[in-house]
Amino acid sequence: MHTPWDNRYAQRTQRMGSSAIRELLKLTEKPDIISFAGGLPAPEVFPVAQFQEACQKVLSDFGAQALQYSTTEGYLPLREQIARHTARYGIEINPDNILITSGSQQALDLLGKVFINPGDHILVESPTYLGALQAWNAYGAEYVTVPMDKSGMNTDALEEALRAGPKFIYVLPNFQNPTGVTLSLKRRHRLIELADQYGVPIIEDDPYGQLRFEGEHLPSVVVLDDRFRGNCRECYHGNVIYLSTFSKTLAPGLRLAWMIAPPEVIRKLVQAKQGADLHTASFNQIVAHEVSRGGFLDEHIKLIRKTYRERRDVMLGAMDRFFPPEVDWTHPEGGLFLWGTLPKYLSSADVLKLSLEQKVAFVPGEPFHPNGGGHNTMRLNFSNATPEKIQEGIRRLGEAIFEVIGAPVHVR
Numbered sequence: 001m002h003t004p005w006d007n008r009y010a011q012r013t014q015r016m017g018s019s020a021i022r023e024l025l026k027l028t029e030k031p032d033i034i035s036f037a038g039g040l041p042a043p044e045v046f047p048v049a050q051f052q053e054a055c056q057k058v059l060s061d062f063g064a065q066a067l068q069y070s071t072t073e074g075y076l077p078l079r080e081q082i083a084r085h086t087a088r089y090g091i092e093i094n095p096d097n098i099l100i101t102s103g104s105q106q107a108l109d110l111l112g113k114v115f116i117n118p119g120d121h122i123l124v125e126s127p128t129y130l131g132a133l134q135a136w137n138a139y140g141a142e143y144v145t146v147p148m149d150k151s152g153m154n155t156d157a158l159e160e161a162l163r164a165g166p167k168f169i170y171v172l173p174n175f176q177n178p179t180g181v182t183l184s185l186k187r188r189h190r191l192i193e194l195a196d197q198y199g200v201p202i203i204e205d206d207p208y209g210q211l212r213f214e215g216e217h218l219p220s221v222v223v224l225d226d227r228f229r230g231n232c233r234e235c236y237h238g239n240v241i242y243l244s245t246f247s248k249t250l251a252p253g254l255r256l257a258w259m260i261a262p263p264e265v266i267r268k269l270v271q272a273k274q275g276a277d278l279h280t281a282s283f284n285q286i287v288a289h290e291v292s293r294g295g296f297l298d299e300h301i302k303l304i305r306k307t308y309r310e311r312r313d314v315m316l317g318a319m320d321r322f323f324p325p326e327v328d329w330t331h332p333e334g335g336l337f338l339w340g341t342l343p344k345y346l347s348s349a350d351v352l353k354l355s356l357e358q359k360v361a362f363v364p365g366e367p368f369h370p371n372g373g374g375h376n377t378m379r380l381n382f383s384n385a386t387p388e389k390i391q392e393g394i395r396r397l398g399e400a401i402f403e404v405i406g407a408p409v410h411v412r
């Protein structure tokens, strides 16, 4: 049907198409589907009672102030808390380095608004986080891609990609969405050196860094960059903008995240955010500060790690048992996702058609590759379904893969 709106959409909407994941999630909302498709945390670990208590306390202690407009930069005690937390991981910053955003998704959008002109090239890992592509497509971004392997972004290929003159590098060093892979320490150093040599800044997106269940914590790129530059203490002025979020440690429904950047960049981002939403919900910020005070968050994160580790192990064990030997997959040391690779002659979209008939969903890997590829790959989320459902879902998915391969089902 023709409407008066049809020919009035801005050009930028032409590349906005809705995300393949969101469309798929609509299908998976049915209760009988076992979904490995979304990136949803386990609802069982949401600290509902702590939120209930904190909401009451905030309303009685702060009253109307908690319901009032507030500053764009964000609630100062929350920014101070984030600065203290960041100091524990090796970088001294102050609240002027921090902007509270309405989810890291908004941070990505603000970065697009502030930095991307139509036709600018952004250097991304391939595959990379779909939500970043969605945010930046609207600003007319083009992409230069660097392949991933089991140690993260391939820094040997990075130098050549940097010669294309990208506006910035977008990297997900810890338990990457979608692959679950972690960037090795050696490559982190190489990334910083090359970015410095070519004068290209880095956006480090780190929603999962705190959710490590095994192996050693690796310093984040922003910390290594700070050391590399020998910056002044207490204020970061380096080459990296760092993003993290409360979505995976407290609750995604809060829509609460933060960016760390040099103060002059924060001022620009603040102007962009004013035009977007004035500020992130004051009430949510004060409540999140209240909930995470006094060491609760640290304890809570231990519970999340334990829960996700168990689910990851169940998924890996079931894949060993029920998947054909031709399939390869990653072994994430943390986070929410793992990545499967089918033989090249198979398409994960074909597997999805069959697995949906068996009421199991996952996300085919192709859309995570901005310049194409990955038709035989798949992202599997292990945080949301219970261990029993993971076991059963992987069994059914294994059957679907055997069927696409055309081989009789074989359980090890």
Ligand SMILES: Cc1ncc(COP(=O)(O)O)c(C=O)c1O
Residues within 6 Å of the ligand: 039, 102, 103, 104, 105, 106, 129, 131, 172, 177, 205, 206, 207, 244, 245, 246, 247, 252, 256, 257
């Ligand atoms: C890599 C990455 N960046 C950003 C986001 C968005 O997170 P938020 O809920 O804070 O908007 C996600 C969410 O899954 C993500 O995986």
